[in-house]
Amino acid sequence: MDLRQLSATLAVSPQILPEDVPALADAGFKVLINNRPDDEVGSDLDHEVMAKAASDAGMSYRYLPFHPGQVTPQLISDFAAATAGQGPVIAYCRSGNRCSVLWALTQAGKLPEDEIMQTAEKAGYDLNGIRPLIASLASRKG
Numbered sequence: 001m002d003l004r005q006l007s008a009t010l011a012v013s014p015q016i017l018p019e020d021v022p023a024l025a026d027a028g029f030k031v032l033i034n035n036r037p038d039d040e041v042g043s044d045l046d047h048e049v050m051a052k053a054a055s056d057a058g059m060s061y062r063y064l065p066f067h068p069g070q071v072t073p074q075l076i077s078d079f080a081a082a083t084a085g086q087g088p089v090i091a092y093c094r095s096g097n098r099c100s101v102l103w104a105l106t107q108a109g110k111l112p113e114d115e116i117m118q119t120a121e122k123a124g125y126d127l128n129g130i131r132p133l134i135a136s137l138a139s140r141k142g
Helices: 018-026 047-056 073-083 097-107 112-124 128-141
Strands: 002-008 010-013 031-034 060-063 089-092
Touching: 002 112, 010 097, 018 047, 031 047, 031 073, 047 060, 060 089, 073 089, 073 097, 089 097, 097 112, 097 128, 112 128
Parallel strands: 010 089, 031 060, 031 089
Antiparallel strands: 002 010
C-alpha cells in the first residue's frame, strides 16, 4: 500500500484492496473513505465489497464517490464530516489525488493556502489546478 500522510489524522492512498483493510485497521485506522465511484472498478472492488471489508475489520466506512471534475459543496462537506474527529482516517481513490483535492478544499480558510499546497506536493499531488477554488473557499470563510 502507498499511504501518504496529509495530516496527523488523515492518510490518502491509491486503490486499496479488500485484503488490505485488516492491515489498515491493525495500523490504527478507524475510518475508511472510498472516493472511487463504482463505475471505475469491477464488482470485486465496489463500495459494497469495501464496506464489508471495513466492517469485518472493525472500521467505519464512508462511500463518497468523486467523479473527476465533479466536486460539489455536498461532497466537500461530507468529506469534512467523515474526517472530523473520528480517529485516524484512510481515504482512497484511483491514485489518491481526488482524496487530496477533497482534503485541500476542506482546509481552505483553516490552513494557509501555501501550506495546503506544500502538504499536497510533499505527498506527491499537484493541486495547482484547484488553487483558485481553494482561495475562493477561503475568502468565503474569512
